[in-house]
Amino acid sequence: MSERTYLEEISIRNLGAIEQAHLTFGRGLNVLTGETGAGKTMILTALHLVLGGKADSSLVRHGADRLISSASFSITQEFSSVFEDAGAEIDDGSLIVTRAVGADGKSKAQCGGTALPIGTLAELTTPLIEIHGQSANAQIVKSARQRELLDRFGGEQIAQELSSYQEILSRYGALKERLAAMKSNSHKREGEIAALEEFLAAWLVLKPVRGEIAATIDEINRLSSVEELRIASQGALAALNDEESGALTTLGTARRSLESASGKDSQLSAIADQVNEALYLLDETTHDLSRYSTSLEADPAKLNHLQERRAELTSFVKRFGGSGDPDEEMIALAARAKGAKEAIADLRGGEERTAEIEKELQEIKKQLLNQAQLLTAARSKSAEKLSAEVTAEIVALAMPHTQFFVDVQSADYNGTLKESDFTSTGCDEIVMQIQGQKDGPKIALGKGASGGEMSRIMLALEVVIAKTHPVGTYIFDEVDAGVGGKAAIEVGRRLKELSKIAQVIVVTHLPQVAAWGDEHFVVSKDESGSVSLSEVRKLGKSERVEEIARMLAGHEDSVAARKHAEELLAESR
DSSP: OOSOOEEEEEEEEEETTEEEEEEEOOSSEEEEEEOTTSSHHHHHHHHHHHTTOOOOGGGBOTTOSEEEEEEEEEOOHHHHHHHHHTTOOOBTTEEEEEEEEETTSOEEEEETTEEOOHHHHHHHHTTTEEEESHHHHHHTTSHHHHHHHHHHHHHHHHHHHHHHHHHHHHHHHHHHHHHHHHHHTGGGHHHHHHHHHHHHHHHHHHOOOTTHHHHHHHHHHHHHTHHHHHHHHHHHHHHHHOTTTOHHHHHHHHHHHHHTTTTSOHHHHHHHHHHHHHHHHHHHHHHHHHHHHHHOOOOHHHHHHHHHHHHHHHHHHHHHSOSSOHHHHHHHHHHHHHHHHHHHHHHHHHHHHHHHHHHHHHHHHHHHHHHHHHHHHHHHHHHHHHHHHHHHHHHHTTOTTOEEEEEEEEOOTTSOOOGGGOBTTBSEEEEEEEESSTTOOOEETTTSOOHHHHHHHHHHHHHHHTTTSOOOEEEEESTTTTOOHHHHHHHHHHHHHHTTTSEEEEEOSOHHHHTTOSEEEEEOOOTTSOBOGGGEEEOOHHHHHHHHHHHHHSSTTOHHHHHHHHHHHHHHO
């Protein structure tokens, strides 16, 4: 398998029917089975919480104060820096994410030992796992989701074209706003020019430096307190350096005492090393204090200059800035000063300057149009390839007469485009369709497919897109809904194929799918209806035969079912 992130394990306490559970997943195909209501879905709910999903107090097990869901992920070097920048600690390539939800509905999240807002957690963990259930099937019918899938499949080529398009669109928007401001301010042009010139002249005279106000105040405080600082530093120096009772003298005596027993006990030697280190640090400190004390010198002229400078700086901020932190206000004023000359030129230019900006705007619009066409071309090329590859997968999933189409419907580049045609994602609308039989009509995804067919189409899409997209873990819930017989075997086969590229976890009720698993977990109820640690377990070889036989016949004692289970397992191998 390529180098990708993957889910190592998940621990659950007091979540719905589950009192306590711990699952360690493999990097291939992991299947999760069990009777209806045993708690399989709760395990996915726990993972949903870890990924920053919405918390609900009703999820907390009855009688418990809170639920805790914790997951460990193996993180690649590529993603490590993203989490570390957020303050998370990654230990030997593993990241632990924990979510706690109280019975009062309050929720807390930790990522790598650092508390994070839920929104930040969701944003950080999005690239780690792709979850597919009935909600995913509902999302796929939306044009925005279809465009996202096509762009993911297109990879770097589409990403580059989209990035270039968005950069030009941003420039176009900024210039358009500038032009609008020029036109709206034309009636108060003279006043604006006078105000900007006054501000710029004052700025050039003042010549402030970033952070200067805080630095000036610090220096004023130091020069205003020279005598107090000298008394404090010399008093500390005396306490350290006194020949009879100073800390250095005392530590020197302690070191000589310990040296008399040197080499006779390792524990005492370690303590002696600590004393030596303390003595070294204190000796350095006395030198620093001595230099500091010597450097202290009253300078009334410099103090007076600094006080005048502070008055100038604060007066400037009050005159031209806001009421925030003075240094922060000065940063904003620096940005204003940087664009002041250009703003004055815009205002003075009048109609001539406006005409220049309008001409520049038209040039950028031409660039935007050209880049939008390049983006459309890249998408069209990827759409053709995606259509062919997904169709091949769908045929393999026992839908031999079904064809999959990705159409890129773009704006009329040869006609007159409206401003609204240029969206942040380009001028294209992506439409995914299926054709149930040759020469039959193309029908929009979601309108012409049953639940079982939609599940297989989603699986086909993921198998194809996973080859180019770096998601490390795919989770499928009810991917086999409405599927049976040969189609169920093919679903299992394609899940197995996907697991060669990325980790796959599937919740299933079909034995034909479960047989393909590299790791098999079963969730079962105890007599009280709760699920405990002992009832969420990984199955051995013989136990897998029994569980698949139960799935086939409703109980594991059927000889025919056991034989069929053994055949399914043998076929998957």
